[in-house]
Amino acid sequence: ETGVTQTPRHLVMGMTNKKSLKCEQHLGHNAMYWYKQSAKKPLELMFVYNFKEQTENNSVPSRFSPECPNSSHLFLHLHTLQPEDSALYLCASSQDLGRAGTDTQYFGPGTRLTVL
Amino acid sequence: AQKITQTQPGMFVQEKEAVTLDCTYDTSDQSYGLFWYKQPSSGEMIFLIYQGSYDEQNATEGRYSLNFQKARKSANLVISASQLGDSAMYFCAMSLSDAGGTSYGKLTFGQGTILTVHP
Numbered sequence: 001e002t003g004v005t006q007t008p009r010h011l012v013m014g015m016t017n018k019k020s021l022k023c024e025q026h027l028g029h030n031a032m033y034w035y036k037q038s039a040k041k042p043l044e045l046m047f048v049y050n051f052k053e054q055t056e057n058n059s060v061p062s063r064f065s066p067e068c069p070n071s072s073h074l075f076l077h078l079h080t081l082q083p084e085d086s087a088l089y090l091c092a093s094s095q096d097l098g099r100a101g102t103d104t105q106y107f108g109p110g111t112r113l114t115v116l
Numbered sequence: 117a118q119k120i121t122q123t124q125p126g127m128f129v130q131e132k133e134a135v136t137l138d139c140t141y142d143t144s145d146q147s148y149g150l151f152w153y154k155q156p157s158s159g160e161m162i163f164l165i166y167q168g169s170y171d172e173q174n175a176t177e178g179r180y181s182l183n184f185q186k187a188r189k190s191a192n193l194v195i196s197a198s199q200l201g202d203s204a205m206y207f208c209a210m211s212l213s214d215a216g217g218t219s220y221g222k223l224t225f226g227q228g229t230i231l232t233v234h235p
């Protein structure tokens with residue numbers, strides 16, 4: 001596998017369910033990101049991890065819980081979501097948070113989440 | 117706070133012609149990076165081109181070039197010889213760096229422009 005992969009590609013869940021989104025990058029990168037893309041809104045950065053350490057939490061509700069066990073994997077644990085959380089969730093990675101150019105982010109195909 | 121503005125919700129171009137997608141940005145920082153991404157209907161964001169704020173030459177990548185006008189704070193994407201497969205949503209984005217040039221890792225995206233290429 002190459003690039004950034006995300007599973008599942010589609011997810012439908014009820015508001016009381018607990019689910020997890022998985023992201024894996026095969027680029028040897030050290031920084032990983034979660035974004036939310038809602039209809040008719042710009043992409044919103046949710047979390048940033050650099051060398052497994054969280055460096056950014058963009059005021060994300062606690063019902064979204066990220067986990068980065070190593071530089072290649074990133075998870076987003078979901079619980080008690082709301083219908084307005086329905087969106088495309090995109091994972092990205094970059095070489096690191098170093099000098100300009102090394103922060104170019106490469107995205108996965110996304111998980112389309114529907115909360116009923 | 118930084119902001120990216122894409123004023124063209126939709127653009128149409130004939131196959132094999134060139135098209136310019138507009139992007140203006142607002143930041144008081146001196147060190148930043150500008151990016152263009154393509155998002156087909158499948159959803160994946162595909163990196164196209166990068167321009168650093170201190171780069172004097174306009175970036176080019178194959179059929180893509182970035183018309184960087186720093187004084188006007190614009191970073192327009194030019195696609196030459198359009199192809200049917202270029203039909204997609206295009207996003208302009210900006211990342212900021214600290215005084216030492218280290219990225220904060222935060223990308224700010226514009227609203228996007230839907231490009232439709234006609235045969």
